[in-house]
Amino acid sequence: MTAIAVAETDARTLGRSRILAVLRLHFANPTQMVWQPLGIFAFVFAVNWVIWFIASSADPSGVEGMSTGTSWSGASAFAFVWQLVVAVQAMNKTFPFALGLGSTRRDFYLGTALAMAVMSAGWAILIGVLALVEDATGGWVVGGHMFSVVYFGDDGPLARVWYVFLLMLFFAFVGTVAGSLFVRWRTWGLLGFGAVMAILLVGGLALASFLNGWAAIGRFFLSLGFAGAYPLLLIPIVVAGVIAWAALRGATARSAT
Numbered sequence: 001m002t003a004i005a006v007a008e009t010d011a012r013t014l015g016r017s018r019i020l021a022v023l024r025l026h027f028a029n030p031t032q033m034v035w036q037p038l039g040i041f042a043f044v045f046a047v048n049w050v051i052w053f054i055a056s057s058a059d060p061s062g063v064e065g066m067s068t069g070t071s072w073s074g075a076s077a078f079a080f081v082w083q084l085v086v087a088v089q090a091m092n093k094t095f096p097f098a099l100g101l102g103s104t105r106r107d108f109y110l111g112t113a114l115a116m117a118v119m120s121a122g123w124a125i126l127i128g129v130l131a132l133v134e135d136a137t138g139g140w141v142v143g144g145h146m147f148s149v150v151y152f153g154d155d156g157p158l159a160r161v162w163y164v165f166l167l168m169l170f171f172a173f174v175g176t177v178a179g180s181l182f183v184r185w186r187t188w189g190l191l192g193f194g195a196v197m198a199i200l201l202v203g204g205l206a207l208a209s210f211l212n213g214w215a216a217i218g219r220f221f222l223s224l225g226f227a228g229a230y231p232l233l234l235i236p237i238v239v240a241g242v243i244a245w246a247a248l249r250g251a252t253a254r255s256a257t
Contacts, residue, residue, distance in 0.1 A: 022111025091179025120168035153226035
C-alpha cells in the first residue's frame with residue numbers, strides 16, 4: 001500500500017510540474033504576452049489623453065462635461081480583444097511544441113487554462129489600479145475615463161477588479177475554443193465556430209425582437225445589477241472550456257501544423 005501511495009504522489013507531482021511547464025512555455029516569449037500589449041495599451045491611453053485634453057479645452061463645460069461623456073468610453077476594449085487573440089495563438093503555436101516536449105493533452109490544456117487565468121488576473125489588477133488613479137486625479141486631470149468606465153460597475157475597486165477578471169476570462173476562453181477547433185480541424189474548425197456563433201447571436205437577437213422581449217431582458221439585468229450579472233459569464237466560460245477540451249482531446253501535433 002505504501003508503494004502505491006508513493007507512486008500516486010509522484011504521479012500527481014509530475015502532473016503538476018508538467019502543467020507548470022506548459023504555463024512557463026506560454027510566457028517564454030514575454031514580448032508578445034506582456035510587453036507588446038502593455039506598450040499598445042499605453043499608446044492607446046496616450047492618444048485618448050490628447051483627445052481628452054483638446055476636447056476639454058474646447059468644450060464650454062470643460063472637465064465636468066468631459067467626465068460625463070467619457071464615462072462610456074470603450075478605449076480599454078483593446079485589452080479584451082488582445083486576450084482573445086493571444087488565446088487563439090497560444091493554442092495554435094504552442095500545442096505541437098508542448099506535445100513534442102512530452103506534455104500530455106490534459107497537461108497542456110490545464111496549463112493553458114492556468115496561463116489564461118494568470119493573464120486575466122494581471123489585466124484585471126492593472127486596470128483596477130489605473131482606475132483608482134483615474135478616480136483620484138479627476139480623470140487624469142482632464143476628465144477622461146478609460147479604466148473606471150460605466151461597464152466595469154460602480155460597486156467599488158475590488159468588485160471592479162472581479163468584473164474585469166471575469167470579462168478577460170470570458171474572452172480568453174472564447175479564444176481557447178477557437179484555437180482548439182483550429183488545431184483540430186484547421187480552417188474548417190474556425191469557419192464552423194464562426195457560423196455557430198453567428199447563428200446563436202442573430203437567432204437570439206431575432207427571437208428577442210420577435211417576442212418583444214427587450215424590455216424584459218433589460219429589467220432582468222437591472223434587477224441583477226453588476227454583482228449579479230457579471231458572474232453569469234461563468235456559464236459560457238465553463239461551456240467554452242468543455243468544448244475546447246473536447247476538441248483538443250482528438251488533436252494531434254500533425255493536425256496543428
